[in-house]
Amino acid sequence: MALLEARALVKRFGGLVAVNNVDLDVEAGEIRGIIGPNGAGKTTLFNLVSGALRLSSGTITFNGEVISGRKPSHIAKAGLVRTFQRNAMFPNYTVLENVLLSRHTQIEETLFKAIFGTDREEEERNRARAREILEFLELDIYANEQAENLAHGHQRLLGIANALAVEPRLIMLDEPVAGMNPTETAMVTDHIRRLRDEWNMTVILVEHDMRTVMEICEYITVINFGSKLMEGTPKEVSQNPEVIEAYLGSEEIDI
Ligand SMILES: Nc1ncnc2c1ncn2[C@@H]1O[C@H](COP(=O)(O)OP(=O)(O)OP(=O)(O)O)[C@@H](O)[C@H]1O
Ligand SMILES: [Mg+2]
Missing domain, CATH: 3.40.50.300 (P-loop containing nucleotide triphosphate hydrolases)
Structure with missing residues (x-):
């Protein structure tokens, strides 16, 4: 199958x-x-x-x-997640915050849960994972930059990072x-x-x-x-x- x-x-x-x-x-x-x-x-x-x-x-x-x-x-x-044809990010947040926010907004059904729903340990795990994703895509040097200040290519890459935040298989x-x-x-x-090749993603x-x-x-x-x-x-x-x-x-x- x-x-x-x-x-x-x-x-x-x-x-x-x-x-x-x-x-x-x-x-x-x-x-x-x-x-x-x-x-x-x-x-x-x-x-x-x-x-x-x-x-x-x-x-x-x-x-x-x-x-x-x-x-x-x-x-x-x-x-299973997708990226968008146009830049889809949170322009006024940093690159790292983008990946963290994306995880919540894609998985959680309510904004309340997205904002208040995680405990400290989980938040730290998410943060570590977000850093790994940024490193993988060589965006880590921009982690604390405001997303809207990135070059076009890096903004698009951040869109991929945001999608990866939910740990997809596809x-x-x-x-x-x-x-x-x-x-x-x-x-x-x-x-x-x-x-x-390295993350076995489809x-x-x-x-x-x-x-x-x-x-x-x-x-x-x-x-x-x-x-x-x-x-x-x-x-x-x-x-x-x-x-x-x-x-x-x-x-x-x-x-
Ligand atoms: N929400 C919508 N309401 C009405 N028509 C729509 C909607 N979304 C897409 N369409 C129409 O459906 C068709 C397919 O559009 P779609 O955006 O899927 O094409 P595409 O292959 O992605 O094109 P492109 O290569 O330009 O991105 C088009 O005729 C489009 O106008
Ligand atoms: Mg299209």
Whole structure:
């Protein structure tokens, strides 16, 4: 059984079918890419899996447990989290505070519990873990910086740190290298690979940057108009005429 098994997912927004009968199987330890043109339904798919949006129909199983219909906090606790396409952080807090706050806000259902719910020992454990996450992503030197003062690449990385705060098994990254320069892209790509190799994380990433997708994903799912167009290795995908027509051909992408 795959770690994540999504079956016949459908999401309608009024008359628009944003996700149309999509199946998705992701094995533990995989780095899976999801690609497709703007508006194809990639972020909506993430929102369905993370529980942020309610499914119109379909079933999602994670680690043997049916998670469709459950709250995002339950799904996060079960070990599945996502990052956001835009920077998602607490801009006025320090980098370290961001990771601590994220743990609470993603898992706890009420703000009261998030603020007052932990005892001192637990808080110290959380703090130690937050420092490990920052070290892993080489953000520890910025631990006491205000988040909004970080460079763009580091802000995006902080988004990943915030997601890691809940100790996930599977992390979904929505355009992790969007807007980055080549140096930042290489840094983030390297960290994503290390998350899998050193922390045994399973990763699903949506990304328009083809070079990144082709470089780090073993397997790629292509979405077009809400439906799955094909799945395959980077080579199979980049050579598929339908994909080139639907997606690659429409952009000036060098692969
Ligand atoms: N909350 C919403 N209400 C109504 N329509 C929505 C909503 N969210 C997304 N859509 C529509 O669903 C479709 C899929 O959007 P989605 O954001 O999932 O695409 P995407 O593949 O992530 O695109 P991009 O690559 O530009 O991020 C689009 O037509 C979008 O306008
Ligand atoms: Mg999107």
